[in-house]
Amino acid sequence: MIxxxxxxxxxxxxxxxxxxxxxxxxxxxxxxRVGARNEAPSRTGFAHLFEHLMFRGTRDIPNFDLPVxxxxxxxxxxxxxxxxDFYITLPTANIETALWLESDRVEGLDxxxxxxxxxxxxxxxxxxxRYLNQPYGDQTLLLRALAYEKHPYRWxxxxxxxxxxxxxxxxxxxxxYRAHYHPSNAILSISADLEEERMIDLAEKWFGELPDxxxxxxxxxQEPPQQAPRRETVERDVPATTVTVAYPMGxxxxxxxxxxxxxYFFLYVWESSVIYTRLVKERRLFTSVNAYITGxxxxxxxxxxxxxxxxxxxxxxxxxxxxxxxxLCQAPAADYEVQKVxxxxxxxxxxxxxxxxxxxxxxxxxxxxxxxxxxxxxxxAYRAVTTDDIMDFCRRTLQPEKSSTLIYKAR
Numbered sequence: 428m429i430x431x432x433x434x435x436x437x438x439x440x441x442x443x444x445x446x447x448x449x450x451x452x453x454x455x456x457x458x459x460r461v462g463a464r465n466e467a468p469s470r471t472g473f474a475h476l477f478e479h480l481m482f483r484g485t486r487d488i489p490n491f492d493l494p495v496x497x498x499x500x501x502x503x504x505x506x507x508x509x510x511x512d513f514y515i516t517l518p519t520a521n522i523e524t525a526l527w528l529e530s531d532r533v534e535g536l537d538x539x540x541x542x543x544x545x546x547x548x549x550x551x552x553x554x555x556x557r558y559l560n561q562p563y564g565d566q567t568l569l570l571r572a573l574a575y576e577k578h579p580y581r582w583x584x585x586x587x588x589x590x591x592x593x594x595x596x597x598x599x600x601x602x603x604y605r606a607h608y609h610p611s612n613a614i615l616s617i618s619a620d621l622e623e624e625r626m627i628d629l630a631e632k633w634f635g636e637l638p639d640x641x642x643x644x645x646x647x648x649q650e651p652p653q654q655a656p657r658r659e660t661v662e663r664d665v666p667a668t669t670v671t672v673a674y675p676m677g678x679x680x681x682x683x684x685x686x687x688x689x690x691y692f693f694l695y696v697w698e699s700s701v702i703y704t705r706l707v708k709e710r711r712l713f714t715s716v717n718a719y720i721t722g723x724x725x726x727x728x729x730x731x732x733x734x735x736x737x738x739x740x741x742x743x744x745x746x747x748x749x750x751x752x753x754x755l756c757q758a759p760a761a762d763y764e765v766q767k768v769x770x771x772x773x774x775x776x777x778x779x780x781x782x783x784x785x786x787x788x789x790x791x792x793x794x795x796x797x798x799x800x801x802x803x804x805x806x807x808a809y810r811a812v813t814t815d816d817i818m819d820f821c822r823r824t825l826q827p828e829k830s831s832t833l834i835y836k837a838r
Contacts, residue, residue, distance in 0.1 A: 543600055660834040
């Protein structure tokens with residue numbers, strides 16, 4: 428159980444705090460409700476670009492990292508399709524350093540032509556290195572574009588093409604900052620060995636006077652139901668052919684999410700898992716297999732993927748995945764196997780709660796979902812999933828007509 432207090436400041440900033448009596452460190456996390464889903468199709472990658480720009484200094488603090496280091500702290504950030512997250516850990520006695528820094532860049536980011544030019548180069552080079560110039564780099568990009576037709580999940584957080592960042596103007600970037608980086612679009616979450624009222628007072632001290640500039644969010648195009656299977660085959664200079672099959676599934680707040688997560692754990696999480704044992708060890712069709720879910724805020728994907736042995740054809744690989752799916756749909760998993768997966772998840776959750784940064788980050792995440800108390804209820808949600816739920820989910824979701832299959836062939 429993670430106790431917390433929550434307050435919305437007059438400028439719209441949501442503050443969620445937790446007293447962690449076991450830690451000598453404080454964790455300060457600020458989540459902005461902006462990710463790739465909030466970008467225009469003609470200007471993708473902006474949320475990720477801002478992950479970089481937010482460390483380039485403000486009008487008052489030209490070097491963000493130096494005060495963190497002087498306070499014996501550490502900081503970083505990440506961007507995904509749904510949100511952008513910045514976090515700092517440091518000794519509790521120095522917590523106001525983190526609050527000072529984060530409050531300053533909510534409103535005072537100094538976006539100059541020179542800084543923008545530098546970070547554009549960094550982001551474009553990252554795009555090339557991670558997605559264009561390494562084996563299998565563009566595989567996830569191709570899969571997203573295949574599985575989604577309307578929703579902005581059809582591109583990754585890095586964007587559709589490096590040209591979008593390359594051609595971004597200073598006016599466009601500043602407009603994106605004004606639209607998305609302001610108090611009412613942010614969640615500040617803190618975990619430290621301080622009285623909760625004290626942490627809320629500190630949030631009020633450092634953030635309460637910041638002006639808000641609320642902008643009505645643009646509507647997110649929703650994906651229509653998939654009615655027919657989709658396929659794409661590409662050839663690349665890679666060591667081995669891979670086959671990936673994706674199926675649309677419910678969003679992060681749907682009941683299906685918990686069932687899907689258990690199915691994923693059951694299928695793959697350890698080497699004695701079902702598909703690893705059958706398809707790699709016993710039938711020797713693949714060198715490796717994986718199953719995972721995207722966990723997106725809006726409806727996401729349940730994905731099977733595997734790297735083929737040289738003698739395995741893509742058709743045989745697809746048939747093998749289909750056979751595993753049919754087993755899930757027709758034969759209930761053993762109760763003790765499902766319970767083992769639930770126990771594994773619960774242990775991971777409890778272990779994660781020992782980390783002060785995990786607590787702060789998770790409080791911000793669940794607040795973004797609209798239900799901060801879910802941080803204390805999710806284990807029960809997993810416990811409630813039955814073997815019948817698993818079969819029902821598989822029958823409704825893992826249907827051939829809803830599949831998107833990417834054949835990534837070795838030349």
